[in-house]
Amino acid sequence: MTDRQDLQTALDTLLQPERFKDYCPNGLQVEGGNTVRKIVSGVTASLALIDAAIAEGADTILVHHGLFWRGHDGRVTGWMRQRLGRLLEHNINLFAYHLPLDALAGLGNNAQLGQKLGLQTSAWFGEQQLGCMGEADFSGAQALAQHVESVLGRSVVLVPGRAAPLRRVAWCTGGAQSYFEAAIAAGADAFITGEISEPQAHLARETGVAYLACGHHATERYGAPAVAAHIAAQLGLEHQFIDIDNPA
Structure with a gap:
């Protein structure tokens, strides 16, 4: 296991989000527990992925498409309230990297x-x-x-x-x-x-x-699990990729 700050440092060091002009905040989007034991990776922070991660006992989720994007009005209602509520209820960290995950050599x-x-x-x-x-x-x-x-x-x-x-x-x-x-x-x-x-x-x-x-x-379903597996091996964490199918 490790702590959340060490995980964030490892992810930021690998993905270098400061290099990119992006449409969303990259890195830790929702703060959960300080101790990290298991990462679930996926493409999008959908309710289905969040619930699947909860069912698998994950304390951290790493995705390409997070919850917050430029142009959203910021109200926590409807689908946003559902997703955010489940993360907070179960004390789960949500990390999201958009363009940095696209561009990363080897693993992106x-x-x-x-x-x-x-x-x-x-x-x-x-x-x-x-x-x-x-x-x-x-x-x-x-x-x-x-x-x-x-x-x-x-x-x-x-x-x-x-x-x-x-x-x-x-x-x-x-x-x-x-x-x-x-x-x-x-x-x-x-x-x-x-x-x-x-x-x-x-x-x-x-x-x-x-x-x-x-x-x-x-x-885009290959980068997040490749990065999560790499970081999990580096920090001694458990990792599981959950693919929530999407026809788009």
């Missing part, structure tokens, strides 16, 4: 997705250098889509671009559709992310760069 969301897909990062691009680029060898966009589907276990939305082999694949997990233009400018043949908005389909067709929307949750 982008690095872990690349590893799962067999893509090795050779360059970074986009705002705050969050996007990854790697060499690839796929016969075309459909072959890449089939590979991604087999790895993630879900269908993807594909806008195929030009009919040609893919040699440079770019990716950025979650809702990173705004990074598509930067991926095109960086020389990508295809771009993998979680979501697609209306403009990206036109850009893919007009530029010939394939676009794959593979699910926000599906592309």
